[in-house]
Amino acid sequence: MLSKTDFIQFLNCPKSLWLMQRKPEVYPEGEFSEYAKKLAAEGYLVEDYVRQLVQGWPDAAAYSFQDVFETDEGLYARADMLRANEDGTVDIFEIKSSTSVKDSNPHNQLKDAAFQTIVATETGREVRNIFIVHLNKDYVRNGAIDPAGLLTFADETARVKGLLAETERQIADALGLLNEAAIDESSCSCLNLSRSHHCDSFDYFNPGIPKYSIYSLPRLSGKKLENFVSEGRFGLDQIELDEVTLLQQPIIQAHNAGAPYVDLADIENFISVLEYPLYFLDYETYASAIPIVDGTGPQEQLPFQFSLHVLHNDGRLNHFEYLVDQPEPPRRLVEALEGAIGATGSVVAWNKAFENTRNKEMAEAFPDKADFLVGLVERTVDLMDVFKTGYVDIRFNGSTSIKKVLPVVVPELSYEEMEIADGTAAMDGWNKMINEEDPEKRAQLRKALLAYCELDTLAMVRIFQFAETLIRDR
Numbered sequence: 356m357l358s359k360t361d362f363i364q365f366l367n368c369p370k371s372l373w374l375m376q377r378k379p380e381v382y383p384e385g386e387f388s389e390y391a392k393k394l395a396a397e398g399y400l401v402e403d404y405v406r407q408l409v410q411g412w413p414d415a416a417a418y419s420f421q422d423v424f425e426t427d428e429g430l431y432a433r434a435d436m437l438r439a440n441e442d443g444t445v446d447i448f449e450i451k452s453s454t455s456v457k458d459s460n461p462h463n464q465l466k467d468a469a470f471q472t473i474v475a476t477e478t479g480r481e482v483r484n485i486f487i488v489h490l491n492k493d494y495v496r497n498g499a500i501d502p503a504g505l506l507t508f509a510d511e512t513a514r515v516k517g518l519l520a521e522t523e524r525q526i527a528d529a530l531g532l533l534n535e536a537a538i539d540e541s542s543c544s545c546l547n548l549s550r551s552h553h554c555d556s557f558d559y560f561n562p563g564i565p566k567y568s569i570y571s572l573p574r575l576s577g578k579k580l581e582n583f584v585s586e587g588r589f590g591l592d593q594i595e596l597d598e599v600t601l602l603q604q605p606i607i608q609a610h611n612a613g614a615p616y617v618d619l620a621d622i623e624n625f626i627s628v629l630e631y632p633l634y635f636l637d638y639e640t641y642a643s644a645i646p647i648v649d650g651t652g653p654q655e656q657l658p659f660q661f662s663l664h665v666l667h668n669d670g671r672l673n674h675f676e677y678l679v680d681q682p683e684p685p686r687r688l689v690e691a692l693e694g695a696i697g698a699t700g701s702v703v704a705w706n707k708a709f710e711n712t713r714n715k716e717m718a719e720a721f722p723d724k725a726d727f728l729v730g731l732v733e734r735t736v737d738l739m740d741v742f743k744t745g746y747v748d749i750r751f752n753g754s755t756s757i758k759k760v761l762p763v764v765v766p767e768l769s770y771e772e773m774e775i776a777d778g779t780a781a782m783d784g785w786n787k788m789i790n791e792e793d794p795e796k797r798a799q800l801r802k803a804l805l806a807y808c809e810l811d812t813l814a815m816v817r818i819f820q821f822a823e824t825l826i827r828d829r
């Protein structure tokens with residue numbers, strides 16, 4: 356059987372589809388991530404608004420949802436919405452939680468619709484029009500959701516019909532591949548692509564690649580990667596320093612020396628510009644397809660929580676936190692932050708672009724708070740930068756994520772065993788908390804959210820102190 360999801364997987368990577376279907380026992384099926392679950396749940400929510408909208412139309416009876424088409428050769432499709440037209444034809448509606456029509460990989464929505472159209476046609480329907488229903492990026496919530504304002508019906512009939520011949524060939528190729536008893540499993544095409552493109556099957560198809568390899572080098576150009584691959588040089592010890600950039604060199608040096616690469620001058624440059632007290636700040640945000648508070652639009656990030664550790668130059672450490680327990684614009688969050696952050700002192704974030712973008716958005720939403728929030732942007736430094744070129748341990752494996760750095764430099768602190776242990780789980784946990792009626796469960800979720808966010812900023816404090824110690828003890 357070839358479903359629409361299988362077909363999209365085939366377009367992204369035929370080998371991974373083959374492995375999943377023909378050798379499920381070795382297919383490294385990752386957990387259906389919290390994020391993927393959230394996306395699926397949002398798709399159903401959007402469909403609910405489409406249903407509400409359509410119910411009010413005079414021809415509502417002509418629409419049906421989740422019709423299934425199945426062909427004898429094993430094609431399977433489920434149409435989000437179908438309209439039975441008076442002339443016997445049907446219109447197909449694909450419902451998406453995106454704010455535009457996606458027409459390229461990894462999730463080409465036009466190909467989705469072309470697949471649906473072909474399967475519907477093969478089961479005897481004549482498809483007249485094809486629509487992608489997506490969210491209107493300009494919609495701003497004001498009171499109850501207005502489905503007519505929220506949704507955009509994009510008539511993609513011409514573009515989808517233009518793809519039918521190509522899609523038919525690709526479906527035939529996919530079915531042909533799935534009939535193959537064996538394929539070349541000795542490598543796969545992601546060898547020539549950076550790590551962000553690799554799926555969970557990379558190690559299966561490329562078992563000889565060392566744990567720390569050319570794929571550990573951040574921002575390696577496609578051309579260089581291809582050269583290294585064509586010469587069979589995968590290990591970091593096979594790469595000369597002058598073949599890579601200044602950002603990539605410390606990773607090779609740390610690997611080859613078997614010890615962390617340390618550039619004390621670089622670390623000192625970072626520390627010397629800091630002004631005490633230091634405010635270690637982290638936001639948690641909720642991004643929902645359907646805006647949950649007035650004044651926001653689809654897929655906008657809504658800050659609902661912050662953790663703030665304040666480190667004074669005499670070593671005192673204070674902690675402030677804020678977590679809202681209902682959906683609301685983040686004005687009270689900003690007020691709480693304003694109460695905790697003084698007029699002077701550096702703000703320290705990890706990956707500061709995220710915090711700064713939220714600060715700029717909130718400055719726009721609350722003009723009376725703009726001076727404070729824009730001031731924060733100007734005062735914010737990025738502790739992550741230290742771990743790009745100042746201190747690099749090969750165990751970071753080329754990443755500067757706090758989740759990779761913390762266990763190496765401050766092993767006594769850990770996200771393991773936490774009920775909420777990453778940003779996506781925090782989003783999900785907050786959504787559950789605000790909708791939870793049982794006070795005990797609500798309190799439990801609140802506690803888990805506070806613990807997670809507090810660890811984020813405490814981790815930054817300890818990592819900073821680790822860097823400071825390197826300078827002090829030199």
Ligand code: SF4
Nearest residue numbers: 368543544545554557
């Ligand atoms: S890593 Fe290999 S199997 Fe996975 S997507 Fe890339 S080419 Fe396909």
